Amino acid sequence: MNNYFIGILILLLSGFAAGLFNRKFKTIVMSVLAAAGSIFCLIPAIDVLSGSRALSRTFEYNQVFGQVTFSIDHLSAFFILVITIMSMLSVIYANGYLKNYLESKNINSHLVFFPMLIASMLLVVTCQNSLLFLVFWEIMSISSFFLVIFDSSKKEVLQAGVKYLIFMHISVIFIIIAFALMSIKSGSFDFASFNSVMQNNTSFANIVFILAFIGFGTKAGFVPFHNWLPEAHPAAPSHVSAVMSGVMIKMGIYGIIRMIILTGTPSKMIAFGVLLAAVISSLYGVLYAISQHDLKKLLAYHSIENIGIIGIGLGAGMLGQAYSNPLASLLGYSGAILHVLNHSIFKELLFLAAGNIYLKTRTKDIEVLGGLIKVMPATAVLFLIGSAAICAFPPLNGFISELLIYLGLFRTLEINHLPVMLVVFFAISGLALVGTMAILCFSKVFGVVFLGMPRSEKSANVTSDCGLSMTIPMGILAVLALLIGVYPQFVFFDIKHIVYCVFPMDLVNLMQVSMVPLNIMQIVACFAILFIAFVTVIVLLKYYLTKGKKVMHITWGCGYNRVNTRMQYTASSYAGPFLSMLKPLFKKIFDIEKPKNLFPSSAHFHLEIEDIEEAYIINPLLKLDEKFLTKFESLQSGNIQSYLKYGLVFLLAVIIVSLLIG
Amino acid sequence: MIIKLLVNLIILLFVPFIMTGLINKTKAFWAGRKGASVFQPLYDFVKLVKKDFVVSKTTSAVFNIAPVFAVASVLFAGLFVPLATGNAVIITPGDVVIFAYTLGLGKFMMLISAMDTGSSFEGMGASREACFSAIVEPAFFMLIASVMVLTGIPTFYSLYGVVSSSGIYGILVAVFAVIILFIMLLTEGARVPVDDPDTHLELTMIHEVMLLDNSGLDLALFSWANSIKVLLISSLIACLIIPFNIPVVLHILCYLLVAGFIAVAVGTVESGMARIRMPHVFEFIFIMSSLALVVISLVMAKVFGG
Numbered sequence: 001m002n003n004y005f006i007g008i009l010i011l012l013l014s015g016f017a018a019g020l021f022n023r024k025f026k027t028i029v030m031s032v033l034a035a036a037g038s039i040f041c042l043i044p045a046i047d048v049l050s051g052s053r054a055l056s057r058t059f060e061y062n063q064v065f066g067q068v069t070f071s072i073d074h075l076s077a078f079f080i081l082v083i084t085i086m087s088m089l090s091v092i093y094a095n096g097y098l099k100n101y102l103e104s105k106n107i108n109s110h111l112v113f114f115p116m117l118i119a120s121m122l123l124v125v126t127c128q129n130s131l132l133f134l135v136f137w138e139i140m141s142i143s144s145f146f147l148v149i150f151d152s153s154k155k156e157v158l159q160a161g162v163k164y165l166i167f168m169h170i171s172v173i174f175i176i177i178a179f180a181l182m183s184i185k186s187g188s189f190d191f192a193s194f195n196s197v198m199q200n201n202t203s204f205a206n207i208v209f210i211l212a213f214i215g216f217g218t219k220a221g222f223v224p225f226h227n228w229l230p231e232a233h234p235a236a237p238s239h240v241s242a243v244m245s246g247v248m249i250k251m252g253i254y255g256i257i258r259m260i261i262l263t264g265t266p267s268k269m270i271a272f273g274v275l276l277a278a279v280i281s282s283l284y285g286v287l288y289a290i291s292q293h294d295l296k297k298l299l300a301y302h303s304i305e306n307i308g309i310i311g312i313g314l315g316a317g318m319l320g321q322a323y324s325n326p327l328a329s330l331l332g333y334s335g336a337i338l339h340v341l342n343h344s345i346f347k348e349l350l351f352l353a354a355g356n357i358y359l360k361t362r363t364k365d366i367e368v369l370g371g372l373i374k375v376m377p378a379t380a381v382l383f384l385i386g387s388a389a390i391c392a393f394p395p396l397n398g399f400i401s402e403l404l405i406y407l408g409l410f411r412t413l414e415i416n417h418l419p420v421m422l423v424v425f426f427a428i429s430g431l432a433l434v435g436t437m438a439i440l441c442f443s444k445v446f447g448v449v450f451l452g453m454p455r456s457e458k459s460a461n462v463t464s465d466c467g468l469s470m471t472i473p474m475g476i477l478a479v480l481a482l483l484i485g486v487y488p489q490f491v492f493f494d495i496k497h498i499v500y501c502v503f504p505m506d507l508v509n510l511m512q513v514s515m516v517p518l519n520i521m522q523i524v525a526c527f528a529i530l531f532i533a534f535v536t537v538i539v540l541l542k543y544y545l546t547k548g549k550k551v552m553h554i555t556w557g558c559g560y561n562r563v564n565t566r567m568q569y570t571a572s573s574y575a576g577p578f579l580s581m582l583k584p585l586f587k588k589i590f591d592i593e594k595p596k597n598l599f600p601s602s603a604h605f606h607l608e609i610e611d612i613e614e615a616y617i618i619n620p621l622l623k624l625d626e627k628f629l630t631k632f633e634s635l636q637s638g639n640i641q642s643y644l645k646y647g648l649v650f651l652l653a654v655i656i657v658s659l660l661i662g
Numbered sequence: 663m664i665i666k667l668l669v670n671l672i673i674l675l676f677v678p679f680i681m682t683g684l685i686n687k688t689k690a691f692w693a694g695r696k697g698a699s700v701f702q703p704l705y706d707f708v709k710l711v712k713k714d715f716v717v718s719k720t721t722s723a724v725f726n727i728a729p730v731f732a733v734a735s736v737l738f739a740g741l742f743v744p745l746a747t748g749n750a751v752i753i754t755p756g757d758v759v760i761f762a763y764t765l766g767l768g769k770f771m772m773l774i775s776a777m778d779t780g781s782s783f784e785g786m787g788a789s790r791e792a793c794f795s796a797i798v799e800p801a802f803f804m805l806i807a808s809v810m811v812l813t814g815i816p817t818f819y820s821l822y823g824v825v826s827s828s829g830i831y832g833i834l835v836a837v838f839a840v841i842i843l844f845i846m847l848l849t850e851g852a853r854v855p856v857d858d859p860d861t862h863l864e865l866t867m868i869h870e871v872m873l874l875d876n877s878g879l880d881l882a883l884f885s886w887a888n889s890i891k892v893l894l895i896s897s898l899i900a901c902l903i904i905p906f907n908i909p910v911v912l913h914i915l916c917y918l919l920v921a922g923f924i925a926v927a928v929g930t931v932e933s934g935m936a937r938i939r940m941p942h943v944f945e946f947i948f949i950m951s952s953l954a955l956v957v958i959s960l961v962m963a964k965v966f967g968g
Contacts, residue, residue, distance in 0.1 A: 373723075402759070410810060416966075425808070428804065433799065439792060439795075443770055443773035443788065447785070534737075576789065577789055578793040
C-alpha cells in the first residue's frame, strides 16, 4: 500500500516538477515521472490480482470526514491496472504529440493537470469514504476540463469544455444525493456501512441506485446523458481524449459496479432498466457514429456504443443474479469487466491513431482524407487492428468480451419468465445489429481515411509517418489486443476473481460454474491460433506463387480513363443508404450550393447530422431556461452595494426559515 | 472420425462449385437453353487460378490479403456448422457468435478491399453490401436464440431438434426458419431478388461490383468464398429438415439432396422474378426480421402457453 501512496505523490508532483525545466525537457520530465508514478501504483494492484488478500489502510482524517479508508480489492486492483497501463502509454505518446505544441500558452497547466487526472482516477477507485470520494471525483472532472480546453483559442473548444463542465456538475448532484441518502440512514460516510442500509430496504435501495445510475451513467455516457461526450472528445488533444474515452468514462462504470456491490442482490426492475438503457445506448451510439465525418467525434460515439455493450453485460449479470442463475451472472459480469479493459485498449489505440492523422494532416474531417496507408503505413496497420478489435472480430480482444456477453444473454434465456425473455431477445438482436453496424462504420472509416487516393491537398501533402515515440505505445496496445484475443483462458481465469468480488458465491461453486466458460475460452484460443497460422501461411504462399504474375494498371473506370480523386466514394455516400433507411432518427442539416449557369464556377455539398436529443430536447430546454433567466437580468446591476444587499437578504431569509422550522 | 472429417471437408470445398453450376443449369432450363455443364464453375476456378492478374496501382497490401481472409473466414466459420455427415468439427455453446463474427471478418476485409481501389463503383458496392448485411444479422441471431430456447440445446445442433421436439409449434418454427435462412442465403449469396449476379450494368450490382478490379486468383478466391458461404447457410437449412438419428451415409445423401434442392430453388427464383429496385431491397430483407419475430412469439407460446 505504501507503494501506492508514493505513486500518487509522484503523479501529483510530476507536473509541477516539469514546470522547473525549460521547454525542451518539460514534457519528457512529466512523462518519465508520471510513468514512474503509475508503475508504483501498479505494484500493489498486481499483488492483489495475483492472489494476495485485499490491501487497505485507514486514516483518522478529521472531524468532518471521520475515518478514511483506502482499500484495494480485486475490483479496485483491476481498475488500477487499466488506469495505470493506459495512462502510462498515453503519457509516453503525449511526449511526441506535444512537441508540436510547446509554444502554446496552456502547456504548463496541461502538464500539471494530466498527471493530476491520472492520480485522481486512481484515488477514486480506492477511496472508501463517500465524502472524500466526491472530492476526488470533482478533482477528476475539473482537471479533465482543463485538459479539454487545451486549445482554448478556438471558440468551439471552449464551448465543448464548458458543456462538459456543466454536464459533470449536473451529474455529480445525483451522486451527492444518492450518497447523502445512504449516509443519513447509516450515520457514516463509509461505503462499508452503506452496505447494510442498502441490503435491508429494497425500495430505498432502488431509489438510491437509480440516482447513482444517472450520476455515474452521465460520466460513462449512457444515453440520454451522453451529450457531452461527442463534443468534449474531439476538442481535447488526442492523448487526452484517449485517456478520457479509454479510462475516465470507465469511472462511471466503476461507480455503477460499486453500487451493484452495495445493493447486494439487485432488484428485478433495476436489472431490466440497466439492460434496456444499455441496449439503447449501444444502438444510439453506433447509429450516430455511422453518420459522423469528424474522426474523433465518430470515435466518441463509438465510446457510447461500447459503454452500452459493457452495460448489456452488467444487465445480463444483474438479471442472472436477480433470478438466481449464477452462470448467467458470471458470464455477464465477466464479459462486462473484460470489455472495460478491452475497450480501453482498442479505443486508446484508435484515438492515438486519430492523433497521428491530425498531426500530419491538420484535419479531423475524414471527407478530405484518403490514401494515407501509403505514407503512414504503421499508423494504418495499427488503426486496422484497432478497428478489427472494436468490430469484435476473432482473434482479437473485443471478440472475447462480446462472446462472454452473448453467452451470458443466452443463459439468461433459461429464466422462465416472459418479460425477461422479451428483454433478452431485444438485447441479443440489438447486440447483433450493433456488431454489423460497427462493421459498416469502420469499413467506412478505414476505407475513406487510409485507402484509395488522397481526396484533397491536406492528405496529399503528407510525406512521412509519426515518430517511434508515438507509434511504439500504439504498437504495445495492438499487441495487448492480440494477446487477449489469443490467450483468453488466462485472462478469464483472473477476471473470475474480480467477478467474485461483485457477485460473491462460495468458491467451490465458482470453480464449478466457471468450467463452462473456461472450456469455451480454450476452444476460442485454439481457434484463434489456428486461424492466424492459416491466414499467414496462405498469404505467404500466395505471395510466392504469384510473384511475377501481377500486372499493374489503373483502376477500372468502366472504360473512362480520366478518373480523378474527387470521384471516389466519400464517407457520406458510403453511409448514405443506411442512413436513408433510418431517416426519422436523424436531423440533417444541409449546406448545398447547386451548380448554376452553363459553366458552373462553384458548387458544394455538405451534410451535417445533429444529435436528435440535442436538437429536440436539450436545445429547447436551454432556450426555455434562457427565457426564464433573462427575467432576472435587472438584478445584475454591476453595483457592489446592491450585491451586498442581496447577500444580506438571503442570509436573513435563511435564518428566519431555519428558526421557523427549527 | 477422420473419415467423416475428410468427407465433410471435400464436400465443403467442392460442392459449392456444383451448387453454382446447378443454379446456372436451372436458369438455363427455365430459359429453354441447354446450359453449361454443372462443373463449369469448377473449370472457371481452375482457369482463373492459372491466369496472371491485373492489379490497380491505387491499391495497397489490403487488396492483396483480403481474398485470403475471405476464404479463411468461411472455412473457419464452417468448423462450427454441422456439415454433410451431421457433425460439426467444433461443438461449443456460443458457436453462433463465433460463426457470425468470423464471417463478419471476411466481409469487413472484402469491403475495405473494394474501397482500396478508389473506384466509385466499388465504393458503391461496398456501401450497399455493408448496409444490407447489417440488417440480416439481428434476424439470424433472433432465430438461433429462439430455437435454442425451444430445444434447450445451446449450439447449432438445436436446429436438429426443432421438428422432433415440440409438435405443431416445432413444425411451424421450422417452416419459418427455413424461409428466414433462405432469404439470408439470397442476401449473403448475392442472388436475385437482392442482387443480380448476371447483370452487365455496374450501377445495379452489389456483390459483383465490389470485385470489379479483382482478377485471376483473387477473383477465384472471392467467388469461391461466396459459394462456400451459400453452402454453409444451406447446411443450416439442412439441419432443420434432416432427422438427427439416421445413418451417416443416408445423412450425406439427404444433405446433398437438400443442397441440390436449394440450388434449384435459387435458380427458379432467379428465373421467375427480377431484381427488386434498390430502395425496396430493405423491405425484402426486413421480411426476415418480421418472420424472426413470429418465430419468437411461437416459441413464447410453446414455452409459456403449454
